[in-house]
Amino acid sequence: xxxxxxxxxxxxxxxxxxxxxxxxxxxxxxxxxxxxxxxxxxxxxxxxxxxxxxxxxxxxxxxxxxxxxxxxxxxxxxxxxxxxxxxxxxxxxxxxxxxxxxxxxxxxxxxxxxxxxxxxxxxxxxxxxxxxxxxxxxxxxxxxxxxxxxxxxxxxxxxxxxxxxxxxxxxxxxxxxxxxxxxxxxxxxxxxxxxxxxxxxxxxxxxxxxxxxxxxxxxxxxxxxxxxxxxxxxxxxxxxxxxxxxxxxxxxxxxxxxxxxxxxxxx
Numbered sequence: 001x002x003x004x005x006x007x008x009x010x011x012x013x014x015x016x017x018x019x020x021x022x023x024x025x026x027x028x029x030x031x032x033x034x035x036x037x038x039x040x041x042x043x044x045x046x047x048x049x050x051x052x053x054x055x056x057x058x059x060x061x062x063x064x065x066x067x068x069x070x071x072x073x074x075x076x077x078x079x080x081x082x083x084x085x086x087x088x089x090x091x092x093x094x095x096x097x098x099x100x101x102x103x104x105x106x107x108x109x110x111x112x113x114x115x116x117x118x119x120x121x122x123x124x125x126x127x128x129x130x131x132x133x134x135x136x137x138x139x140x141x142x143x144x145x146x147x148x149x150x151x152x153x154x155x156x157x158x159x160x161x162x163x164x165x166x167x168x169x170x171x172x173x174x175x176x177x178x179x180x181x182x183x184x185x186x187x188x189x190x191x192x193x194x195x196x197x198x199x200x201x202x203x204x205x206x207x208x209x210x211x212x213x214x215x216x217x218x219x220x221x222x223x224x225x226x227x228x229x230x231x232x233x234x235x236x237x238x239x240x241x242x243x244x245x246x247x248x249x250x251x252x253x254x255x256x257x258x259x260x261x262x263x264x265x266x267x
Contacts, residue, residue, distance in 0.1 A: 022264060023247045025170045026254075030189075032166030037149040038062035041141050046100050053103035054129045059139030059204065061097035068093035071106070077133040078106065081126065088112060092132070103137065104128050139204060142197040146190055154182040177261040188256035192242055 042061060049056050071090040079085050089109040095102040104127070111122035127135050156164045162174040176182055203210040217227065246255050257263060 022172060022266065023244070025172055026264065029164070029166035029170040029172055032169060033153060033164050034145070034149060035062055036165060037145045037152065038141075040148055040152075041145040042098055042100060044144065045141060049100060049102070053101060053137065054135045055137050057095075057103045057127065057137040057139050058097040058100075058141040059200070060142050061100075061102065063098040064102070065096040065098075066093045068107070071132075074106070074108075075132040078126065078128070081134040082108065082110070082124065084110070092128075097141075103135075104130065106132065106134075136205070136207075139201070143194075143201070146194055146197060150183070150186040150190060154186045157182040157185075171267055173265050173267045174257075175263045175265060181260040181262055185256050185260035185262050188259050189254070192239065 039062060042058070042063075045056070045058060049058075068091050071092045074082075074087070074090055087108050087110055091107040093105050093107060095105060106126045106128050108124045108126060109121060110124060127137055129135050153164045157174055157176065158179045160168070162176060163172070167173060174182075174185070176185070203213065217231075242255060246253060246258075251258075253263065
């Protein structure tokens, strides 16, 4: 008698238990949503920045263009800001965030020395006005973009049955235990980015704080290229631990999905 086999019916949705659980699809979907949040941030800041780039700028726009030229000197205000009368080189740049004028900067080469096989350079990028004087504009675009990403994604997840624009384009869907889980999920997902943006904003807003942090790092781990490489490796390791490693261990769910009780599936 011929053997027969009954295969279970397959659902329209495919479980995301495969290794490494749609990592590249999810990354592409996130980048689409992030780009949309960045573009919306540019649209929101555009009218506010008109004629006011000495006070308001974009620090990390999704599109940036520059036109630069070497300078022959610096203003007394710039010399006082840098704490020196002469620099090795200075380059003045007009910046654009996409199509939006984003003010001017002075890229200054302060020091350069040979350290063994390495060349150590000390540089500074200083926001300036049209007369070459240092200014301290506020750059809230990073926080605005993250806020739009968190709130917008959570709103879409609860209104579309678990899809953002990026996830819809990539054929993914988030299964949520309840609507409140959507906001928790999105907050945990970008938590490291929020911390970095807040820290960067604090350093840009306070040159004194920035110099103090730089001096503290110099005393702790020294100067030169090796400490910079060590810091970059440490940040990369933390990012890998938070964002990538969970996809290759245990139930292969992202940390934010486990903490929010959500699950990503193919549709």
